[in-house]
Amino acid sequence: METNVHTPSIINNIREYSVPLLVGVIASIIWKNLSPVTYDAFVFTPIFGEHIDLYFIINDVFMVFFFATAGIEIVYSLLPGGALFPVKKAVMPLMATAGGVLGPTIVFFALNSAFGAPEFSRGWGICTATDIALSWLLARLVFGKSHPAVNFLLLLAVADDGIGMGIIAIFYPDPAMPAEYEWLLLILAGMGTAILLKKFHVHNWVAYIFAAGALSWTGLYKAHLHPALALIFIVPFIPHSVISDKAAIVNDVPDIHGDDIRVTDQSPIAKCENRLSSFVDFGLVFFGLTNAGVALSGISTLTWIVCVSLIVGKTGGILLFSRIATLMSFKPPGGMNFRDVGVVGLIAGAGLTVALFVAGAAFTEPDLQSSAKMGALFSSAVFIIAPLIGRASRIKKISESVQ
Secondary structure, eight states, X not given: XXXXXHHHHHXXXXXXXXXXXXXXXXXXXXXXXXXXXXXXXXXXXXXXXXXXXXXXXXXXXXXXXXXXXXXXXXXHHHSTTSTTOSGGGGHHHHHHHHHHHHHHHHHHHHHHHHHOOGGGGGGGGGGGOOOHHHXXXXXXXXXXXXXXXXXXXXXXXXXXXXXXXXXXXXXXXXXXXXXXXXXXXXXXXXXXXXXXXXXXXXXXXXXXXXXXXXXXXXXXXXXXXXXXXXXXXXXXXXXXXXGGGHHHHHTOXXXXXXXXXXXXXXXXXXXXXXXXXXXXXXXXXXXXXXXXXXXXXXXXXXXXXXXXXXXXXXXHHHHHHHHHHHHTTOOOSTTOOHHHHXXXXXXXXXXXXXHXXXXXXXXXXXXXXXXXXXXXXXXXXXXXXXXXHHHHTTOOOOXXXXX
């Protein structure tokens, strides 16, 4: 009996602290350096046909569901009483996103001009990336799962990744597969399908994900853009019930793992999240395993330029643009102050897996690619720095719902 009582809490702790993701990241780094041949064979050997390998399955299919859960969190935060309601509260995170892109870009070019080399210049896009999965984990560790800063970061990171996908398509196109933007009309078709499903009172969330979502995914894939964001365009149209708006009464920010508010909500969007959350949380082990495999070699000036640009550029850019937002009379979400915004900026500097993806697109030369990837790997230093600064800044953690 005792095991049965404690097992759910153990599983919840494993999910809350993203243990599967961390295990995957650590295992991939160790495996890549001990046996690079077997690691590459595991990740890149075709499973179906010539192009479908584990890397494709995880990054182009599985991560669609991760971004769906992230999108649901944003939907909840935009509901009455959520951290980003009314919508004008979302202006600062979105402006901070601009700072999180421009800040590291400026720092990168400044450092490269002073210490780097012309051939490094293509690496600027690496520094714009924010790893949603890892930064979301770190934000919950520093702020607690119900702090408004977590949803501030989440909206920033999702918008950041959207910009990042655009940067890859525009500045790092694959000559063999140039972007075909006409296929993006399928995204509109997917959104239209979701609107019709909602209009005709379809309450089965599966229809939204696998009918409307499939159209959106196909549009991005055929356009040769990363399809992981496909469901971000669909989840806002999945019906939610007024029960979920209990958050409006307590001004709570629900978390992905489901608190009392979310458990009582039987709306399609809540059912969707409940069904996907465990699958996503534990499946992240494969995301870490397939994306974080970096050979610990090739450290050069480029490594430090990328690392400093990610950490310093992100923090400075997000702080600066958030300050500009306040001068325009836009305030941070309730309960946040500029110490919180600064720590959010620091956490957003955890480029790691997404930055590794951009590094692979930015550089074809093995030495430059390896050096750039090491810089992205070193940006994980924020996992040590952010909690220390958070504690020194006396950030109040909010881990429980306010009842």
